[in-house]
Amino acid sequence: MTPKERYRKLEEYLSAENPVLLEVIREYQRLDRVARGLGLLEEEGSYTAKISWWPLISVLGTFSAGKSTFINHYLGMEVQQSGNQAVDDKFTVICYGGGKEVRTLPGLALDADPRFPFYNISEEVEKVERGEGSRVNLYLQLKTIPSDAIKGKILIDSPGFDADSQRSSILRISSHIIEMSDLVLIFFDARHPEPGAMRDTLEHLVARTVEHRDRDKILYILNQIDTTAREDNLEDVIGAWQRALSQKGLISGNFYAIYNEEAMQPIDDPAIAERLKRKRDEDWRRIMEKMEGVKIERAYRITKALEDFAKEIKSSKLPGLRDALRRWGRRVLLTDLLFLLVAGGGAAALFLLGILPTTPALLGAVGVGIFLLLLLVHFSARSGAARREIARLEESDPFLARAMASQTRWYRPIFGIWSGGWIRRAEEKLDSIIDYSRAAIRKLNDQFVHPLGQEKNEG
Structure with missing residues (x-):
């Protein structure tokens, strides 16, 4: 797809979504012309391909950390297989689709479509593993589902990070989606409270992300905390994980502890059950607020990225x-x-x-x-x-x-x-x-911010 066709498709989409972003896409065209004139950009290249124009939420983590269960609960339907073993070794891009059933499409559908964040990802894979770029279907798949929860968003479920097979390519793709995402959820398993055993995972999922310029978009989630009820040592488990994360540079920030009520273990002590539920409900509410806010944050992120690219x-x-x-x-x-x-x-x-x-x-x-x-x-x-x-x-x-x-x-x-x-x-x-770009940020503020308490008249 040529840059001209890409601009046209983005304008068609954004014209119905946000007029400020429609103006921003034209500034991206200016930036592309400047970069091409300098020789920094190929003739078919575009800075619009370096960001996601759709709200993008990525879910990363280890095997059995509850990623798939979390996704299924959020979507309100069984989309991803869950279990204690590795049940899916591909990145799964989930978006809304017509029809009444889940449809699974090959990774080629993502690699060849500039509307998705994995456009031309085969080239990135090829840089890491020669010959693997042509086997993109081994790494990616697309699922379209009839769930209102995913309307207007893209959700990415990642394979676990504990397997050695195809590790370098998986890590390369993970770095790519962290860069492209509006929100990144990184899951850890409370049933394995000794984080030292997962030093390699922490290195890739934490040490690299804390240096990211948008690190506030990354949430670290300790899942299945109901397993701490028997010893009533929730604080000890959370403390162990926070110390492990701090050793990788995460001194403070977005750390959450949750469990899935449908898959939880029975808790005999009502006081402990209530305490875990309060913690879970509060953190779940905060995570959902973050997930629902990606559309607004994406508008700011796209606009700020224009300034960042130019700078x-x-x-x-x-x-x-x-x-x-x-x-x-x-x-x-x-x-x-x-x-x-x-x-x-x-x-x-x-x-x-x-x-x-x-x-x-x-x-x-x-x-x-x-x-x-x-x-x-x-x-x-x-x-x-x-x-x-x-x-x-x-x-x-x-x-x-x-x-x-x-x-x-x-x-x-x-x-x-x-x-x-x-x-x-x-x-x-x-x-x-x-x-x-700075003026466009102010225009976005005019849409969402009203310091005097006066809403903009829509009439």
């Missing part, structure tokens, strides 16, 4: 590109200057010493020869210096390497590139996009 280009990509081009330009101009000094000085010496006669025809021929040789030396120096810079950049930033290759094409005038005027113009455009 990243301006503050990270452009300085690196400018420095690389300056080094390239200095090498080329120095080579040109040295050639002129050697060739021009040598020719002048031959004429001054009388070795060559100073006839107009010969002077013209030597001048033309020096000019043609200068062109050869100049373009050879351009190409060689560009290759060295591109090779250096490919190790640290492939996007900058691609931009460098684009900007140093043979037909681009070296003084125009070296002076950096085009970079300043790009910075001005990026500043305009950043300013727009």
Whole structure:
């Protein structure tokens, strides 16, 4: 799908949802044009493909942590198989669908459709496991269900993290969905209160997420706390998990403890049962509020991402590109200057010493020869210096390497590139996009925030 078709489909969807986001998509088009002009974006690429335009909730965790039971309860129907063993080794994308039954579609349906967060995910898998990108059906599936609870949202259920098979690809996909999601629920199993035994899982699910710029969107859920009733040690179990999480960098934040009432163990002591229920009800309410609020948060996240993308280009990509081009330009101009000094000085010496006669025809021929040789030396120096810079950049930033290759094409005038005027113009455009993003945030505030207690008149 071309960027133009993608813009059109997004506009069709957003026109009925939120007019502010309809304007934002046009700013994404501007950002794409700037990035393509710099060489940072492929012709078929788009920053709209780097975020989810639909509210996206991801459910991650270990085997038997109760992810599937939680999802089935939330949807009000049996969609995912549950059990103590690994019953599903794929990422399952769940969305609303017409009809009266659950339909399961292959992963290819997600990889080829830009409306979903796994668009072109086969390329990401291929980067980790060569040859696995063509087997995307082994990692993904799509389920459409007739549940009102999922209308307007996308829910992703992940395979457990305890299996070694396909671990690197699963972790790569998990990182991708954490980045794309509006809300991430990470489940742990209270029946295994010794978190040290799951150090690897904590490393991947906690240590990496606490560094995320949107880490407030990540909820850590200790599930099946009804199993603590027999020893009445809920606080000890929660404390053990919180200490384990804090060792991975989660000092405080979104930590919840729940259980499923339909699958709970009988609790003989009414006082303990009541205490667990109060804890469960309060945390369940807070989790549901978060899940219901993803639509509003998504609008802010999309708008803020526009600013973040523009800032990243301006503050990270452009300085690196400018420095690389300056080094390239200095090498080329120095080579040109040295050639002129050697060739021009040598020719002048031959004429001054009388070795060559100073006839107009010969002077013209030597001048033309020096000019043609200068062109050869100049373009050879351009190409060689560009290759060295591109090779250096490919190790640290492939996007900058691609931009460098684009900007140093043979037909681009070296003084125009070296002076950096085009970079300043790009910075001005990026500043305009950043300013727009901030104005769009204020427009969203006007929809949802009323400090004076006055609702906006809909009439």
